[in-house]
Amino acid sequence: MRAQPALMQETARADQSLNAHALRADARRESLRLLALLAPSLFLVFAIIIVPIGWLFWLSLFDEAGALSAANYARFFEQASYIKTFVTTFKVAFIVTGACVLLGYPLAYMLSQLPRRAASICLIFVILPFWTSVLVRTYAWLVILQRKGLINSWLIDLGIISQPLSLANNLSGVVIGMTHILLPFLVLPLYASMKTIDTDCLRAGMNLGAGPAATFRQIFFPLSLPGLASGVVIVFVLCLGFFVTPALMGGGKVIMWAMRMEQTTSLYSNWGAGAALGVVLLVVTLALLGLFQWLLGARATGVWSSR
């Protein structure tokens, strides 16, 4: 009953305004045209990403007997092997992210201070590995780090060590390989954000009596933090789901989250458990990205456009 007057008012207004109906229809047609341009892409993403993940999530809610249960999630807290996987994963993620910051910050800082030409040449050395296959780079590190690899044979030849160091097939190999692979993901957004820092701010800082070190600490560094944060989040998130390098360089000893998922599904065909791992991984990833976006309001995919 109460809707009646509103409806009448609406009709009255429609009568008053010329061609409103035709214009609305025209606007709808235009929207449909744009949707038609998007539809094939959206359909593919929906079919390949949304549907399977939804399906896996559904599977994760049932135990092996087919009954609705939280068993697939409960075992993460109960079984030592799962807990160990998580601990390893986060340990690797923290170490790799830390290493990327330590290596990436000075590099990005140097790039941002170099003259344009020199910077763009140096940048090639960052971008080229970025676009080189992960497999190739992992293979390279295997060659360099393994028992009879380059480093060990050099060190033995030089007489520094007598027994080969175990650099590959353990945590250190995984960390070195992943740091190398993920470093560009930190350097590129950081460099992009450092480039936007106004040099006049630094000049002003020096003009006001701050020495070079103080200017860096009090002006440049704080201004570069958003870029650093975005790099850190991307690297950390990618670490959590990283598969190739730990699988090839971990020597079966370093089991990370993604490997655990692969083993659970491929080796043991336990889809429920594997799916549950995937769901938690996705939730953690999205939570970290969401938190980051909420804190800094930047798009997490920015790294791809900062190439």
Place this chain on the structure above:
Amino acid sequence: MSIAPSALPISMRRIEKRFGSVPVLRDLNLDVEAGEFLTLLGPSGSGKTTLLMVLAGFVRANAGSIRVGDDEIITTPPHKRNIGMVFQTYALFPHMNVFHNIAFPLKQRGVAATETAERVEKALDLVKLQGLGERRVDQLSGGQRQRVALARAIVFEPRIVLMDEPLSALDKGLREHMQIELRALHRRLGMTTVYVTHDQREAITMSDRIAVMNGGRIEQLDKPETLYATPQTRFVAGFIGESNFIPVECRNGSVWYEDRRIHTAAPTPASGQHLMVVRPEKLRLLAANAEQPNGVNVLDATLSDIIYQGDSFVCYAVLRDGRQLTLRDYCRSDVLARMPAPGQPVSLGLDAQDTILVAAE
């Protein structure tokens, strides 16, 4: 080449446009006569560019009607409207040379190659760019680009030409030159033209009529001289030319400023609060204590500062109520001879026929 026979009038009725819930055009009505040069003038955000975009078909109105001649075009797609358009950025196609830029509309209409060449040549002639057809767009100066954009917009003999601040990217000297040239071209071709600018001087120089826009509405539509001489609202008086406003009160058909009766040439409103619009060049410095003929309003003030500008000078005077008035006059010796010093009391005269009243907001 004459476009005049195909020039058509435009009639816009009850145009409504909202961006989300923000209204940008509100119940807007506007008639453009066939062959007229009409300017939409207003501050940024007044809706003038949106109105032009609605007219061109790039922005869809929420409601309203646009008739060109006898055709309703409000839902016609832009490429079927037959309207030439010149953008602020010119939007020349950088991957085509000058000839192909200008030939573009003819190509879309399937005009034969020989005729195309002929018409492009004529259009180049018209905008004084003979022989530049093979130039790349990035080899042209700003003024030349402007001309190419113009040639491209008129070569297909559109019913209407729209221009969105086409001269704003040019420097001052060139801009003034182009204003005169555009005006001459319009006289020659006689196409119905709707021009958007925020520059009042440009609008006054070029237009047959000016529609002053504010807040998505047309405040006043008049010839430039009428608009300047008799603004109908405070906004128009303030936007076009320089103005001082003095609050006055109407009582029983006469106008009062404090205890002084104000003479006006135009009929005055019966009652209410109004503003007297005082243009700096209409004010005169009166000889002290001289008897004034009827029909001159005298305002007593204290001179606060004089600024010489070579050919002219500007006086700042303060009325008894603290309101500041500006007076501008030329440096004639008779005026200079009786120029008071700052701090001295002065009498300022304003002729009754120059006394304009607008409603107080």
Place this chain on the structure above:
Amino acid sequence: MSEDIGLPISHRQRLWLYGLGGLVLLFLIAPSIIIVIMSFSDSTLLQFPPQQWSLRWYQTYFQSLEWRDATIVSVKVAAMTVLVATPLGTAAAYAINRGTLRFNGTINALLTASLIVPVILIGIGTFFLYAHIGLNNTLTGLVIAHTVQALPLVVLTVLSGLRSYDMNQERVARSLGAGRVAAFWQVTMPQIRFSIVSGALFAFITSFDEVVVSLFISGGETTTLTRRMFNALRDQIDPTIAAISTCLIVLSVVLLSVAQIFGRRH
């Protein structure tokens, strides 16, 4: 040239920074260089620098039927991915750039989802889906999965091209009598074609280098090069892989240079 930085810190005071940065650059690039050099070694042992030079690992690569088949599969899949992802991504970027749709933000997030969702999850999920619809170990399945991963790169690259393009040009083309399609093909497309080509190149590299999803959904006759490499690396370190890796590095360098050249002309 260096004056445009113009801070009153001399390059000498910065020497330590350049040293550190240079070392990190070395760390980034050295592995690739080592692999390229080692691929020309004559030895089955991993010696560096190699004692004897030869092309034997390249011969092994090109003469092995298995490696050749896998390479052909990868090239086919990458080429088809480019053919699918480029037009779809361009169309999507065009629609997003208009920005008039109500759920533009959501659409953007969906299209770039494959950059954010852990790739292992996409691999397992796709395998699971394909198992039900019979697309595992098929070219079609690979192309679809790789297209989804290449789409965001095409969309983002074309979008950045469209953002630096003056949309008024398309408007003016419309006002001059060109329909939607004509205006796009004659005016917009020629000006964003460099972005589209770059997007296509990125799509090619993405597909060609893709490992994780291919591990799950390719096999048998459709085993991709990366899957075969992954399995080979799990077993032992075969110097043939150095030769293959060198080819992949060269491919990346070539495609990136092409993209750079196109980018500069743009």
